[in-house]
Amino acid sequence: xxxxxxxxxxxxxxxxxxxxxxxxxxxxxxxxxxxxxxxxxxxxxxxxxxxxxxxxxxxxxxxxxxxxxxxxxxxxxxxxxxxxxxxxxxxxxxxxxxxxxxxxxxxxxxxxxxxxxxxxxxxxxxxxxxxxxxxxxxxxxxxxxxxxxxxxxxxxxxxxxxxxxxxxxxxxxxxxxxxxxxxxxxxxxxxxxxxxxxxxxxxxxxxx
Amino acid sequence: xxxxxxxxxxxxxxxxxxxxxxxxxxxxxxxxxxxxxxxxxxxxxxxxxxxxxxxxxxxxxxxxxxxxxxxxxxxxxxxxxxxxxxxxxxxxxxxxxxxxxxxxxxxxxxxxxxxxxxxxxxxxxxxxxxxxxxxxxxxxxxxxxxxxxxxxxxxxxxxxxxxxxxxxxxxxxxxxxxxxxxxxxxxxxxxxxxxxxxxxxxxxxxxxxxxxxxxxxxxxxxxxxxxxxxxxxxxxxxxxxxxxxxxxxxxxxxxxxxxxxxxxxxxxxxxxxxxxxxxxxxxxxxxxxxxxxxxxxxxxxxxxxxxxxxxxxxxxxxxxxxxxxxxxxxxxxxxxxxxxxxxxxxxxxxxxxxxxxxxxxxxxxxxxxxxxxxxxxxxxxxxxxxxxxxxxxxxxxxxxxxxxxxxxxxxxxxxxxxxxxxxxxxxxxxxxxxxxxxxxxxxxxxxxxxxxxxxxxxxxxxxxxxxxxxxxxxxxxxxxxxxxxxxxxxxxxxxxxxxxxxxxxxxxxxxxxxxxxxxxxxxxxxxxxxxxxxxxxxxxxxxxxxxxxxxxxxxxxxxxxxxxxxxxxxxxxxxxxxxxxxxxxxxxxxxxxxxxxxxxxxxxxxxxxxxx
Ligand code: HEM
Ligand SMILES: [Cu+2]
Numbered sequence: 001x002x003x004x005x006x007x008x009x010x011x012x013x014x015x016x017x018x019x020x021x022x023x024x025x026x027x028x029x030x031x032x033x034x035x036x037x038x039x040x041x042x043x044x045x046x047x048x049x050x051x052x053x054x055x056x057x058x059x060x061x062x063x064x065x066x067x068x069x070x071x072x073x074x075x076x077x078x079x080x081x082x083x084x085x086x087x088x089x090x091x092x093x094x095x096x097x098x099x100x101x102x103x104x105x106x107x108x109x110x111x112x113x114x115x116x117x118x119x120x121x122x123x124x125x126x127x128x129x130x131x132x133x134x135x136x137x138x139x140x141x142x143x144x145x146x147x148x149x150x151x152x153x154x155x156x157x158x159x160x161x162x163x164x165x166x167x168x169x170x171x172x173x174x175x176x177x178x179x180x181x182x183x184x185x186x187x188x189x190x191x192x193x194x195x196x197x198x199x200x201x202x203x204x205x206x207x208x
Numbered sequence: 209x210x211x212x213x214x215x216x217x218x219x220x221x222x223x224x225x226x227x228x229x230x231x232x233x234x235x236x237x238x239x240x241x242x243x244x245x246x247x248x249x250x251x252x253x254x255x256x257x258x259x260x261x262x263x264x265x266x267x268x269x270x271x272x273x274x275x276x277x278x279x280x281x282x283x284x285x286x287x288x289x290x291x292x293x294x295x296x297x298x299x300x301x302x303x304x305x306x307x308x309x310x311x312x313x314x315x316x317x318x319x320x321x322x323x324x325x326x327x328x329x330x331x332x333x334x335x336x337x338x339x340x341x342x343x344x345x346x347x348x349x350x351x352x353x354x355x356x357x358x359x360x361x362x363x364x365x366x367x368x369x370x371x372x373x374x375x376x377x378x379x380x381x382x383x384x385x386x387x388x389x390x391x392x393x394x395x396x397x398x399x400x401x402x403x404x405x406x407x408x409x410x411x412x413x414x415x416x417x418x419x420x421x422x423x424x425x426x427x428x429x430x431x432x433x434x435x436x437x438x439x440x441x442x443x444x445x446x447x448x449x450x451x452x453x454x455x456x457x458x459x460x461x462x463x464x465x466x467x468x469x470x471x472x473x474x475x476x477x478x479x480x481x482x483x484x485x486x487x488x489x490x491x492x493x494x495x496x497x498x499x500x501x502x503x504x505x506x507x508x509x510x511x512x513x514x515x516x517x518x519x520x521x522x523x524x525x526x527x528x529x530x531x532x533x534x535x536x537x538x539x540x541x542x543x544x545x546x547x548x549x550x551x552x553x554x555x556x557x558x559x560x561x562x563x564x565x566x567x568x569x570x571x572x573x574x575x576x577x578x579x580x581x582x583x584x585x586x587x588x589x590x591x592x593x594x595x596x597x598x599x600x601x602x603x604x605x606x607x608x609x610x611x612x613x614x615x616x617x618x619x620x621x622x623x624x625x626x627x628x629x630x631x632x633x634x635x636x637x638x639x640x641x642x643x644x645x646x647x648x649x650x651x652x653x654x655x656x657x658x659x660x661x662x663x664x665x666x667x668x669x670x671x672x673x674x675x676x677x678x679x680x681x682x683x684x685x686x687x688x689x690x691x692x693x694x695x696x697x698x699x700x701x702x703x704x705x706x707x708x709x710x711x712x713x714x715x716x717x718x719x720x721x722x723x724x725x726x727x728x729x730x731x732x733x734x735x736x737x738x739x740x741x742x743x744x745x746x747x748x749x750x751x752x753x754x755x756x757x758x759x760x761x762x763x764x765x766x767x768x769x770x771x772x773x774x775x776x777x778x779x780x781x782x783x784x785x786x787x788x789x790x791x792x793x794x795x796x797x798x799x800x801x802x803x804x805x806x807x808x809x810x811x812x813x814x815x816x817x818x819x820x
Contacts, residue, residue, distance in 0.1 A: 022374065026297045030370040033400060037362060041404035044438060048412065048423065055429030057422065133419050137429035140421035144412065158796075162803050175806060 013095045017177035024178035031182045035189050042193050045148060046200060049141040053205070057136030060129050062205025067121075071202050074117040075194065078153075081110035082191040085184045092180060097172040100180070104164050107187065111157045118150050142201065149197055152190050159183055213748040215299035216708060220306050221284035221603065227310050228277030234317065235269035236670060238262050243627075243663040246656050249648035259644035260327040261346065265320075267330025268350065271450070272357055273313040275588055279453045280309075280364055282595045283392050285603045287368060289699035290386045292377025292717065294710050297370035299746040300802075305363035307756035312357025315763055319349035326350035329642060331439055332413065334424035334432040339417050345767060351414040352763040358403055358410070359759070365399030368392055377698070378737040379717035383477070386697045386721075387470060390477055391456030394484045395449050401488070402445035409438035418770060433498055440491035448487040450584060451551075452480060454591025455522060458544045461594050462526050463721070464694050465541035466533030472525040473720060479518035486515045496564045497571045505564040512562035519555055523548060538692070539613030543594035546621050550590060554582030557632065572642070575635025581628045593620070593673075598692070605685030605705045612676040620669030626662025630655040696724035701734050709743045712736075712817050743812045755798045762791025 014020040018028060053062065088103035122143070125131040133143050160183050166176055211223060242262050245254045254262070288296055296302050319325040324344035328337035337347045372393045376385070385393075413435065415421035422428025424435050463470045470476065492500060492508040500508075526548055535541070557579040561567050570576060593616070601607045634655050639646060646652050690700040698715060699706075701723050713736030719725040726734055765787030773779045781787050 026370050026374055029373060030297065030366050033366050033369050037366070037400045037404045040401050041408055044405045044408040044441075048408070048434065048438070051431060051434055052423070052429065055422075055431075057429040133415070133421050134428070135422075137422040137425070137431070140412075140415065140423050140428075140430070144415060144421070144423075162800060166803065169804075170806070179803075 013172060013177070014174070016093065017095075017172070017174050018092075018181035020174045020177070024174060027178040027182055028185075031185055035185065038189065042145075042148070042196075045145045046196065049145045049201065052137040052141040053201075055137035057138070059135040059139060060125075060131045062138070062142075062201070065125060065129060065131060066202050066205050068202065068206060070117060070121060071198065074114050074121075075198050077110050077114045077117070078191055078194050081107045081114070082188055084110065085187045089181060089184050092172065092177060095172065097167060100172065101164055101167050104160055104167075104180070108157050108160050108164070111153055111160075111187075115150060115153050115157065118146070118153075122147075146197060146201065149190065149193055152193070156183070156187055156190055160187070210748075212753050213750050215303045215746050215748055215752075217284045217288055217296050217299065217302055218603070218706060218708075220302050221281045223306055224277045224281035224284060224309075225603075227306075227313070228274060228281060231269050231273035231313055231317075232275070232278065233670075235266055235274045236667065238266040238269065240663060240667055242266060243660040245644060246646075247660040248657065249646050249650075249653055251645055254644065256644045257327065260329075260642075261325035263642055264326045264329055264332075264346075264350075265317075268316065268326070268354070269313075271330065271446070271584075272354060273309075273316070275450060275584070275592065276361060277309060278592050278596075279395075279450070279588075280306075280361075282388075282457070282592070282599060283364075283368060283453065286599055286699055287389055287392050288371065288375070289602070289702065289706060289710060290389050290697050291372060291375060291380055292698050292711060292715050292722075293371060293375035294714070294743065295375075295746070296367050297375060298367050300749065300752060301363050301367050303749075304752035304755060305360040305367065307360070307752050308363070308759060309357045309360030311756045311760040312353050312355070312360065315356060315760055316349050316353030319346055319353075322349075331443070332435075333439075334413070334416075334435040335426070337413060337417075337435075338424060348414070348417055348767045351410045351417070352767055355407065355410045355414070356756075356759050356763055358407060361399055362403045362407075365396040365403070368396040369400065372396075377711075377714050377717050380722070383474065384717060384720050384722070387459035387473070387476055388453070388456035391452040391459075391480055394480050395452045398445045398449050398452070398484050398487065402442045402449065405438055406442035406446075409435065409442065412438070414766075418766065433495070436495050436498060437491070440494045441488070444491040444494065445484075445487045447580075447583070448483060450588050451591075452483065454547070454551075454588045454595075455480065457591045457595035457598070458526060458547055460697065461540045461544040461598050462529050464598075464692060464696055465536045465538055465544075466530045467536075467694055468529055468533040469721060469724075470525065471528035471531075472521070475521055476525055479521045482518040483515060486511060486518075490515065493562055493564075493567070496567045509562055509564045513559055516555060516559050523552055523555075536694075538597075539608070539610055539617060540594045540598035540692075542614065542617045543590050543597065546617065547587060547590040547594065550586030550621070550624070551583060554579060554586055557582065570635060572640055573635035574631040574639045574641055577641050578628050578631035578635060581631070585624055585628070590621070593617070599699075600680075601687035601691040602699055602704045602706070604681075605687045605703075606680045606683055607687050607691055608676050608680050612672055612679070616669050616672040616676065618669075619665055619672060623662045623665025623667075623669055627659050627666060628662070630658050630662075634659075690723075696721040698722055698734070709745065709812055709817075713740055714738050740814045740817060742814060743817070744809055745812060746809045747807050749802075749807065751798045751802050755795045758791045758794030758796075758798065760791065761794065762788045765789075765791055 019025050084103050084106045088100050088107060091099035091103055131139055133140055163180055163183055170176055211219065214220065241254065242259070245251055245259055284302070288294070322345065324346045326332070326346035326349055328342050328347055332347060332350055335341060372389060412423040416423050416425060422430045424430045424432050426432065459470055459476060490508055490512040492504060493512045496505050557575070561570055561576065561579055597608055597613055634652060637651060639652050687704040689703055691704060701715065702711060715722070715734035716737035722734065765782060765785065768782045769785055769788065771782060773782065
């Protein structure tokens, strides 16, 4: 740990700074485990949604509700943000903190745009379609699954923003690198979950 | 203050022990009240509503707030020592896990004084638990309290997994790990994959109750059986979260006091893994009577019975370990030996219940009550007693009194069998569970009386244990490093209680039962794997405590967000989610603090180490 610290101070980071210390390796490992738990969490939400997705209680059905162009746009934004977070990690591995910060910033902005579209979507449903949390079992399941994902995005935006702040204050070190790496893992995970939501909720809702 | 800010796993263990002990006591009092009500037919000691609240809180408290933390206490006290680590992987998270557990438990128990405890059974089956049938805030306390406490468990699970994967001493390969470390490892994995399911279930039920969602409301298209699926896909693995650590403890205690290596070590490891795996495949055996159909019932029936195979392997391995050993019946070993037949009886009734057609008879009768108490009390609680008596000197530096320990054992185990053995027959004769009274002259009277007397005797056993703790605490802390003299694993190579840094030098492990191996080779202690050097320690911090306080406040705020209060100001604060927001602000603020101010910890230098 001490040598890794010295290197960081001299500006020469080890090649994979996120795995340079035991703390860093522990963090990455624990985060993989945590994502395993998150997978169960979303799995349960998906199962619930699948069980209830046709229980519309005479309220709007998926087919009537969804506008694919809007959702496709949101999907595009989120997928691109995953790509930019990959660029961020590449910048980190090349030890270029300024570039890293910029890519993280782009990621956050794209994430926020996604979230904005989602909020717009929800508010349209509530205002014009009379489709709220209490309308039907389908609506409850929809808002809970998609909303949970949205909350994850919101948390990710906050988290990565704080990390950008940390980068400015402390620079790229073996202490900050694991955090950034782990937040990128989180961001990819959210992205993968969204791909499932897009398929299971929206596509299946339109055709099935 | 020291205790509120500590991140030392050994102190956190003690916190878990006291908090778990407290809740265990509350759960025990609830049990005694239940048994007093059932002592005779048509008793009017309690009314039906109170009785429902008592059985609900008894089950919930015992499982989530009583035995779980005591398990975590032993894991925290022992696991880093057994694997030769200076600490857990995430000391900060370890503290956070404890505090969220404690505040979740407090929130749940506040229900007694804040307008009614949960009353829908510890399984909170819908629609019983929806607002239609349970109109007080009781079930809200259940969903939100358990949610917060569950967070702590999940954090603990991840922490132990990471600790065991990365922090083992040199030479400690997986197949040299002590069995308690193994069962902790597997238990943590089950926690990781089972708890998120109940997290979701609790969220859905909370949304139904507080936001008017329709997950389980048939009128809105919801499905009550969905709750049962979610509950049991968590709930069945949960019973293995409880029993596997007990298996681990028994596998430590028996070889120590038989002075023999654990028979069939590798088969024990694989049986543990197999049980964990099968544990996820059998949840619907709790739902045979919901009408899943014969195919589903048959499949879940068979998969359930399969679990008896690895479990049987374990039982025989313990017996073979004792076979031909020089068995010493110390208190821990008495509990361990008492565990074997008692748990086996619970397993046998389990296989009986697993037969779907028979379960239509047994379901929701006292036969089920007898079954799960045989496995949870006769299995887990005896295991915990064995573990507590065994590791007490390591945790506190004081040996518990053997005489009082034996009194504890005999009163407890006799009381236990008196209480629950007869319940098998009550169940077979048709006495239903969860009813607050019964009619006279159905042949239930005498057996219920016996059962209540037995419960009292178990209470006496607990009093002996408390007296033992109290008297012991007044004696000097002079336990030897290896007070049982036949210790086999690494925790017995360091002082009792261990110094903050556990190992002055990380030991080199050269086989299973590392310490025993060195002893039989004629060495006095372990060979170190590193020179004496500066040891890095994490600093104490109040943040985990604050984060949990924040979550606690947010939970209360959310729970009362739809209420009207007599005071205008209160209504304003709650109905606009201001209280909730404040709580979340405290939590996220603490997280931000944690992230902004780096905590580099501190070092213990070699001179200081030698000074001791
Ligand atoms: C060979 C092992 C086991 C088998 C075959 C088995 C089987 C079963 C079955 C089929 C039921 C459902 C009965 C009904 O509700 O009609 C049941 C209930 C239960 N079992 Fe087990 N079991 C086994 C071990 C365990 C263990 C190790 C524990 C806990 C440490 C446990 C705790 C429980 C509990 C708490 C219930 C009651 C749940 C409720 O409130 O309805 N069982 N068991
Ligand atoms: Cu089960």
